[in-house]
Amino acid sequence: AKKAAQSRAGASYNIALQDAEMGKVVTGFPPEPSGYLHIGHAKAALLNDYFAHDLYKGTLLFRFDDTNSTKEKQEFQDSITEDLDVLGIKPDKTSYTSDHFHTLYEYCARMIKEGNAYADDTDQKTMRDERMTGKASVRRNRTVEENMAIFEGMIAGTQLQNCIRAKISVDNPNKAMRDPVIYRCNHTPHHRTGTLWKAYPTYDFACPLVDSLEGVTHALRTTEFADRNPQYQWFLECFNLRKVHIWDFARLNFKRTFLSKRKLTKLVDASRVWGWDDPRMPTIRGVLRRGMTISALRDFILKQGPSRNITLMDWTIFWNINKKEIDPIAPRHTAVDQKETVRATIIKQGPEKAYTEERPRHNKNPGLGTKKVAYSSHLILDQEDAKLFEQDEEITLMAWGNAIVPKINRSSLDFRSPVVDIELELHLEGDVKKTEKKITWLSTEGQSLIPVELVDFDYLLTKDKLEEDDNWEDFLTKQTEFRSAAFCDANLAACKTGDIIQLERKGYFRVDAPYKDGKAAVLFNIPTGKTR
Ligand code: ATP
Ligand code: MG
Ligand code: MG
Structure with missing residues (x-):
């Protein structure tokens, strides 16, 4: 970690964040502890670090987005903390979305009471079809009392069929605005809160609220979330919360591998690789174990910069940067x-x-x-x-x-x-x-x-x-x-x-x-x- 800090790439881009004030920018890196960090996450983490620390001398928050107990584990959480440290990234504060479960529960209840959310037990397929065709759910006009009773049942664990949906729109051209799900049942014990909760906020709901509550001024998100930006802002407006600027950047893709925790998990579980740190894995641990140096990894990622153009990276460029680094020092x-x-x-x-x-x-x-x-x-x-x-x-x-x-x-x-x-x-x-x-x-x-x-x-x-x-x-x-x-x-x-x-x-x-x-x-x- 020390070595990485010394060899900071000193990147600089001709890009400024909107309304950014020196010393006052707060960015946040919110990984879900559902796997080990891959090199795509390294890009997100390093960009957040660059804007917060290098460019604006502000604050970098680091938040575990732990809203899905089925996929998350302590092991993943610990590995993420360690890997950020290995990359030389020093967040000013670490938090957990699960720290906010009670607050989020209250916000959801408020939405229901204000007529902005409803309980829906429509099956998944029908819900998807209705969203695609712009059709209202038959449950859309339940009474506040009925919705509240179901929500309380979900929280208590007596109610399993329903989810809670924000009442935004049935047929907005942007499908992300068509009544997104904001709370769903899950009875798998959570690695931090155990069996306390039987229903959890979704990422779509939790992310804007917690970003705003924790003081994030600029949320960096990959462009594939762009459709969900209006939804993010809608939640903040709904509660009159402080606005957050969204900065979209291109996700990192590499040839002949995948940067997706879901798929990488399958490789690990099926023993196609030895584990998350297998040298064939595009994880931070994997590439370091294969022989990438920390400083070459940082250099490579920072060279990608915060552009919005999605490219499919070739591994030859990645390893070539490393070769230049190791050739003069390899005995x-x-x-x-x-x-x-x-x-x-x-x-x-x-x-x-x-x-x-x-x-x-x-x-x-x-x-x-x-x-x-x-x-x-x-x-x-x-x-x-x-x-x-x-x-x-x-x-x-x-x-x-x-x-x-x-x-x-x-x-x-x-x-x-x-x-x-x-x-x-x-x-x-x-x-x-x-x-x-x-x-x-x-x-x-x-x-x-x-x-x-x-x-x-x-x-x-x-x-x-x-x-x-x-x-x-x-x-x-x-x-x-x-x-x-x-x-x-x-x-x-x-x-x-x-x-x-x-x-x-x-x-x-x-x-x-x-x-x-x-x-x-x-x-x-x-x-x-x-x-x-
Ligand atoms: P995955 O599909 O691999 O699970 P994710 O986006 O669901 O990725 P998170 O843990 O939620 O995983 O990601 C934390 C942050 O890292 C998010 O802000 C996300 O946009 C960013 N990120 C994830 N994958 C990439 C990538 N390939 N390139 C750049 N940033 C990425
Ligand atoms: Mg995610
Ligand atoms: Mg994902």
Whole structure:
């Protein structure tokens, strides 16, 4: 969290909030504790933070919008608090919509008494059809007494069939204005208020009232809520409450994944992923576990800015920003695939005995210090490299020098068959600029090689953008996890969980589990924006 605060992106946009006064702007980020935060939420949270703190030196409120006990949990609530902290966002105040349940109950009762709301037990489908066709509910003209009695029954838990609807309009061209539901029954215990309430305000009803009551001056909402803006203002007018400015911004969408807690919950529940922090998940935890840095995540999101143009983001841009961040600071290591490893013996000019040398961890960043590199006449190489060698070719052993390949033993006479072992003649006088093949190698003597498991992942979805009528479950990628084994230089033994390294010629990796008690370290491949 400290690190994120230091590397604040210092974003600035040519955008001002309406009627904003320096020091007096209050924004609010209202997540529902119904899942872990995804990178779309990070955008909403960072924009609220930007306007409140960076631009207007005002106040950032953070409110758990916990009005649906069926979907919400303490675990989600705790993770949201932690993830905001990880992003370096420091709200000035934290609250809960559930703190206001009694007040909201009173506001609803008042609406009923003033003839502005009614109880309705029309079944869901009929209600939806009536809303679509602009038809009044048969319950629309119940008496205040009848409505109040039903509402009290809903609160007491004796009444289950009804909901309460605001009496706004039957046929307003904006369907969000057609008598929206403001209270509904739910007998699932609430993670904060337990069984105290048997009916809860809806988001549509609670959000404007609580925003206004808590002092929000500017509510930032994603554009898909724009149809509901008049409704938001209607509730405030209904109670003569302080007006709140609404600022709409574009939601963040990414190719080949979904930013929806509902769908992500299904993946977790069906064990399609290991959990909310799975490196394939577009959650804040997921992308950090995959190897995104906090500052690159902030930079990326803040670069999107508060525009209203909805775009479908490509992951390559996301990971490319990260690559620029990690490349100068990722220590370099060497790994050789365990599959079909090729043994190389230096038969001429090689060292008689193994020795080690201190070499820079990063050629361009001396600040990273040095590592031990072991040299001997017994090496292992990748099959991928060795199978391309030609007899008597001169190659370069990276960070050592040139060598000639006088002998190549293959598993059969066929020149395409795998190489089993080769012989080398070290030729350190050779010009490394003249060779075509610069290859990775590890000495099997003078160090203990560290076994590592390399894990790569594919996107969750097979299609860039799901259409409205696509059944998303049909587009889940079948295999999204790919594992391979490798040996790594001895320096890897000191790497800890969370370290980001580069394996020369193999890419960037994040250590998910360190080497311990002889068990292979687990390294996640970090996309660079080139492939995925
Ligand atoms: P989800 O569908 O994933 O559950 P939500 O909007 O229902 O999203 P909330 O917890 O209510 O989830 O969201 C908190 C805030 O985050 C809201 O203001 C919402 O507009 C914003 N938000 C959610 N998804 C995105 C997104 N993809 N891009 C930008 N902002 C988002
Ligand atoms: Mg929501
Ligand atoms: Mg949602």
